[in-house]
Amino acid sequence: xxxxxxxYIADDDYSIREALKAFLDSDGYEVCDxxxxxxxxxxxxxxxxxxxxxxxxxxxxxSGFVVCRELRKISKVPVIMLTARDSELDQQTAMDxxxxxxxxxxTSPMKILERIKEIFERVHKG
Amino acid sequence: xxxxxxxLNNLQTHVIAVxxxxxxxxxxxxxxxxxxxxxxxxxxxxASALAEARAKDLALPYISSQGWVMRTLGGDxxxxxxxVNTFIWHDDTSYSPHREAIVSALRxxxxxxxxxxxxxxxxxxxxxxxxxxLCDYDVLTVYYLDATNSxxxxxxVNRLLLLLVTLTWVFSMIIAVFLADSxxxxxxxxxxxxxxxxxxxxxxxxxxxxxxxxxxxxxxxxQTARQLxxxxxxQKIFFQNVSHELRTPLMAIKSYAEGIKxxxxxxxxxADTILDAxxxxxxxxxxxxxxxxxxxxxxxxxxxxxxxxxxxxxxxYQSQVAKNRGIIINFVHDDEPIMIQCAKRSIDRAVDNxxxxxxxxxxxxxxxxCYAIGSRAILRVTDDGEGFDKEALPYVFERxxxxxxxxxGIGLSMVKSIIxxxxxxxxxxxxxxxxxxxxxxxxxxx
Numbered sequence: 001x002x003x004x005x006x007x008y009i010a011d012d013d014y015s016i017r018e019a020l021k022a023f024l025d026s027d028g029y030e031v032c033d034x035x036x037x038x039x040x041x042x043x044x045x046x047x048x049x050x051x052x053x054x055x056x057x058x059x060x061x062x063s064g065f066v067v068c069r070e071l072r073k074i075s076k077v078p079v080i081m082l083t084a085r086d087s088e089l090d091q092q093t094a095m096d097x098x099x100x101x102x103x104x105x106x107t108s109p110m111k112i113l114e115r116i117k118e119i120f121e122r123v124h125k126g
Numbered sequence: 127x128x129x130x131x132x133x134l135n136n137l138q139t140h141v142i143a144v145x146x147x148x149x150x151x152x153x154x155x156x157x158x159x160x161x162x163x164x165x166x167x168x169x170x171x172x173a174s175a176l177a178e179a180r181a182k183d184l185a186l187p188y189i190s191s192q193g194w195v196m197r198t199l200g201g202d203x204x205x206x207x208x209x210v211n212t213f214i215w216h217d218d219t220s221y222s223p224h225r226e227a228i229v230s231a232l233r234x235x236x237x238x239x240x241x242x243x244x245x246x247x248x249x250x251x252x253x254x255x256x257x258x259x260l261c262d263y264d265v266l267t268v269y270y271l272d273a274t275n276s277x278x279x280x281x282x283v284n285r286l287l288l289l290l291v292t293l294t295w296v297f298s299m300i301i302a303v304f305l306a307d308s309x310x311x312x313x314x315x316x317x318x319x320x321x322x323x324x325x326x327x328x329x330x331x332x333x334x335x336x337x338x339x340x341x342x343x344x345x346x347x348x349q350t351a352r353q354l355x356x357x358x359x360x361q362k363i364f365f366q367n368v369s370h371e372l373r374t375p376l377m378a379i380k381s382y383a384e385g386i387k388x389x390x391x392x393x394x395x396x397a398d399t400i401l402d403a404x405x406x407x408x409x410x411x412x413x414x415x416x417x418x419x420x421x422x423x424x425x426x427x428x429x430x431x432x433x434x435x436x437x438x439x440x441x442x443y444q445s446q447v448a449k450n451r452g453i454i455i456n457f458v459h460d461d462e463p464i465m466i467q468c469a470k471r472s473i474d475r476a477v478d479n480x481x482x483x484x485x486x487x488x489x490x491x492x493x494x495x496c497y498a499i500g501s502r503a504i505l506r507v508t509d510d511g512e513g514f515d516k517e518a519l520p521y522v523f524e525r526x527x528x529x530x531x532x533x534x535g536i537g538l539s540m541v542k543s544i545i546x547x548x549x550x551x552x553x554x555x556x557x558x559x560x561x562x563x564x565x566x567x568x569x570x571x572x
Contacts, residue, residue: 013374013377013378015378015381015382015399015402015403016374016377016378016381018399019378019381019382019385019391019399020381022385022390022391023381023384023385023388023390025390026388026390057370084369084370084371084373084374084377085366085369085370086369086373087366104373105373105374105376105377106373106376106377106379106380106381107377107380108380108384109380109381109384109385110384110388
């Protein structure tokens with residue numbers, strides 16, 4: 001039996017964290033949420049997650065871009081970026097830093113959930 | 127017609143036309159004055175010579191024989207030591223060159239009759255020009271002076287003058303073209319700079335002018351472009367931030383609505399969150415609209431108002447919201463009115479924002495104090511929440527400052543803008559034990 005997948009979420013907005021956590025919980029994932037990227041990195045260093053969802057702007061700590069870059073130094077964990085910044089430059093930056101998928105807020109949690117399922121299926125087959 | 131109109135409206139054409147016209151008129155005036163002066167000189171000289179000759183003639187001895195009058199003259203009819211010739215009209219024996227022609231010409235001009243007026247003028251006969259003086263005393267005597275050479279000389283001088291004026295005018299037109307170009311070219315370059323700025327390109331120009339005024343104008347334009355670039359950048363950042371901050375509550379609304387739809391989130395809690403996010407959005411939109419209007423508003427009309435009365439009114443307005451969240455508002459104020467000069471609607475908004483900010487972060491209690499210290503009117507809003515992060519304290523009045531729970535807004539930024547507008551001071555600090563303290567201080571009106 002496959003172990004429960006662990007997903008880390010970092011977003012400085014409580015309600016968004018809570019909503020995503022509820023959706024992921026309902027699909028049987030184990031979720032840890034953080035209100036800043038540095039806390040997520042610290043946790044990841046202790047225990048790696050199977051997937052990471054990152055906001056980009058999380059003041060006053062590191063941005064999602066910095067966290068993604070640091071994660072890529074130590075892991076190939078799938079990263080989904082979720083941000084309220086919609087410029088093409090941000091999207092390109094995220095991809096260049098190793099992000100796998102980029103969503104602009106507001107986006108449907110169901111879409112994110114489906115994407116996560118696809119990722120894990122691919123990983124399982126791969 | 128429109129080509130002519132465009133031509134006439136052109137600055138360069140104006141400069142050339144005015145400059146060359148002025149020069150032409152100047153030279154023409156000089157030429158005309160010269161011409162008249164010389165002409166007058168020649169005429170006056172001739173008149174003097176004729177008059178002098180007549181006087182000399184009258185002084186000459188007359189020899190009368192049988193009714194004829196004879197005078198002692200030079201062989202060619204000239205009055206002695208004079209350029210003036212003379213002859214007696216009816217005396218065919220008195221010789222003078224051109225006599226026949228002169229007499230013939232005079233006959234056609236003089237009225238018939240015994241009395242000949244003292245007449246003088248010019249006669250053109252035999253290819254010569256004569257100044258003529260008729261004197262009718264005992265006998266009709268004609269004095270005449272050949273002015274052909276003088277007048278010919280004057281004609282030559284006039285022609286030379288005309289040539290000089292024409293050449294000078296042509297030369298001045300050429301100078302005018304260069305002069306106009308030197309004046310208009312910088313204006314064209316500056317006009318192109320302005321067009322560039324107008325099209326949104328705020329990069330500085332590479333222009334430099336030797337003329338001080340044009341260079342000053344160029345520097346002013348560059349400075350304006352730099353300022354506009356700054357404003358443009360600020361505006362872009364502002365809209366990026368607005369976009370960012372509006373999307374976050376929208377994501378919350380969408381997520382919780384989907385949560386309800388798919389049954390993954392409790393309905394009541396989700397509904398509360400949606401309502402809360404909607405309120406935040408509404409507040410933010412109102413604040414953004416207000417701020418966008420603030421810059422373009424004409425300075426508000428200031429009137430004397432009681433700060434305590436304003437605060438009391440806003441507390442009453444916010445009391446239901448506070449009650450819904452289980453927050454108690456304590457309002458403490460001086461009994462005496464504390465008068466300030468203000469735009470009431472702006473101060474209403476500032477106080478509303480302070481109170482709603484406190485309601486958002488308070489756990490149970492908010493205290494609002496309104497009092498006077500010396501020449502200052504003070505309004506202090508204290509909550510019992512977690513207070514500000516120390517690192518964040520310097521930034522709480524900046525636009526889109528995010529509170530501890532990730533909520534951002536421009537409410538406190540607007541408070542500062544309004545208080546600054548009223549020449550007051552807005553401050554933020556943490557309470558002695560807990561919570562945040564926001565204070566506004568305004569000049570009192572006595």
